Amino acid sequence: MTATKGLEGIVATTSSISSIIDGVLTYRGINIDDLAEKATFEEVVYLLWYGKLPNQAELDQLHRDLSANSSVPSEVIEQIKLYPKNTNSMAALRSAVSSLALYDNEANDMSKEANVRKAIRLQAQLPTLIAAFARIREGQEPIAPKSGASIAENFLYMLTGEQPDPIAVNALDKALVLHADHELNASTFAARVTVATLSDIYSGVTSAIGALKGPLHGGANEAVMAMLEEVGSIDNVESYVNRKLENKEKLMGFGHRVYKNGDPRAKHLMKMSKELGKITNNMKWYDMSVKMEEMVTRLKGLKPNVDFYSASVYTSLGIPRDLFTPIFAISRTSGWTAHILEQYDNNRLIRPRAEYTGPVGTPYVPIEQR
Ligand SMILES: CC(=O)SCCNC(=O)CCNC(=O)[C@H](O)C(C)(C)COP(=O)(O)OP(=O)(O)OC[C@H]1O[C@@H](n2cnc3c(N)ncnc32)[C@H](O)[C@@H]1OP(=O)(O)O
Numbered sequence: 001m002t003a004t005k006g007l008e009g010i011v012a013t014t015s016s017i018s019s020i021i022d023g024v025l026t027y028r029g030i031n032i033d034d035l036a037e038k039a040t041f042e043e044v045v046y047l048l049w050y051g052k053l054p055n056q057a058e059l060d061q062l063h064r065d066l067s068a069n070s071s072v073p074s075e076v077i078e079q080i081k082l083y084p085k086n087t088n089s090m091a092a093l094r095s096a097v098s099s100l101a102l103y104d105n106e107a108n109d110m111s112k113e114a115n116v117r118k119a120i121r122l123q124a125q126l127p128t129l130i131a132a133f134a135r136i137r138e139g140q141e142p143i144a145p146k147s148g149a150s151i152a153e154n155f156l157y158m159l160t161g162e163q164p165d166p167i168a169v170n171a172l173d174k175a176l177v178l179h180a181d182h183e184l185n186a187s188t189f190a191a192r193v194t195v196a197t198l199s200d201i202y203s204g205v206t207s208a209i210g211a212l213k214g215p216l217h218g219g220a221n222e223a224v225m226a227m228l229e230e231v232g233s234i235d236n237v238e239s240y241v242n243r244k245l246e247n248k249e250k251l252m253g254f255g256h257r258v259y260k261n262g263d264p265r266a267k268h269l270m271k272m273s274k275e276l277g278k279i280t281n282n283m284k285w286y287d288m289s290v291k292m293e294e295m296v297t298r299l300k301g302l303k304p305n306v307d308f309y310s311a312s313v314y315t316s317l318g319i320p321r322d323l324f325t326p327i328f329a330i331s332r333t334s335g336w337t338a339h340i341l342e343q344y345d346n347n348r349l350i351r352p353r354a355e356y357t358g359p360v361g362t363p364y365v366p367i368e369q370r
């Protein structure tokens with residue numbers, strides 16, 4: 001038995017949800033470039049869950065279902081009020097999503113119908129939880145979700161209490177489309193491993209949030225912004241990148257386990273970053289990012305991944321840095337739940353082996369002789 005570090009190249013499951021073939025990403029066979037330009041996030045949610053694009057009536061029904069389920073139990077809001085004000089936002093989200101299960105009568109109902117209803121509730125409630133957390137820590141009251149609004153519109157509305165600009169809504173919606181699913185990434189794998197024990201969907205999504213939090217995965221978008229802020233100005237990019245590469249340190253938002261010739265989502269976010277920079281009359285983060293990309297690509301051959309330009313996109317939308325990864329979680333909930341439903345449909349316990357590298361034949365030494 002020989003281990004493959006990080007399971008690189010190991011095919012661990014079959015899935016019909018999303019694919020990465022020759023650097024091309026598809027959701028249910030539809031190229032991400034088409035979806036990014038043409039689909040709304042709700043259409044993508046439907047596509048991931050049901051395997052086809054919705055017709056108008058189906059999409060309208062999904063909007064109604066998401067809207068009707070977007071309020072969170074008051075007990076969970078009361079718990080969030082008890083969280084330390086400076087708590088990590090992904091830790092807060094992980095705890096709050098886990099708490100949702102306590103107030104869901106169907107939490108442990110493993111029927112397909114109940115699991116689909118729970119997927120809808122999770123998708124609808126994550127934005128509400130995150131906006132509530134963001135307001136509560138600022139000493140503000142949470143804002144109830146607005147009936148009939150899309151997930152992107154509702155999230156921005158619940159965050160600020162103001163009707164968001166349609167440009168901001170469209171930009172966030174497109175970012176949600178781009179982050180919705182990504183084959184067997186670490187957080188989706190975590191979700192599938194958890195539910196493959198026939199544990200419940202809340203446990204699966206809670207595991208996934210824990211995995212997404214790390215800076216090698218979803219946490220990189222926040223780390224990219226921290227890096228840009230540390231660099232401070234375009235004049236410092238060159239020395240910063242040179243220093244990082246000399247010290248063999250990671251540059252956040254670059255590299256990918258699967259894409260070696262570039263992440264197809266990055267160009268869309270780059271374009272959005274440029275457009276939003278122009279609209280907000282602040283090209284600083286975009287310009288710094290472009291210079292960094294040019295250097296890292298030239299010197300190290302690494303391309304930006306989905307997290308790189310999303311950092312400047314969210315900053316242009318006025319979103320606090322530590323909500324970037326929770327926003328990723330809002331989007332990826334669609335993919336996580338699609339994978340969880342797929343796992344239940346064709347389940348087998350996921351239990352690989354480890355190559356043992358410890359001592360052998362070790363005698364047991366009685367405690368008085370140690
Ligand atoms: C949504 C997402 O999860 S997208 C990924 C988000 N994560 C990041 O942006 C964090 C920065 N990037 C990374 O840490 C990595 O590229 C990962 C985690 C994405 C992929 O990791 P792996 O597939 O294990 O690649 P690995 O770490 O083996 O990298 C191969 C080589 O490239 C280097 N490398 C990879 N990424 C970077 C980076 N961002 N900056 C500098 N060097 C890098 C490694 O140091 C290694 O160099 P070496 O061969 O000289 O030792």
Ligand SMILES: O=C([O-])CC(=O)C(=O)O
Pocket residue numbers: 179181182184185186217256257258305306
């Ligand atoms: O697939 C991965 O390893 C990480 C990634 O880009 C994602 O989850 O979107």
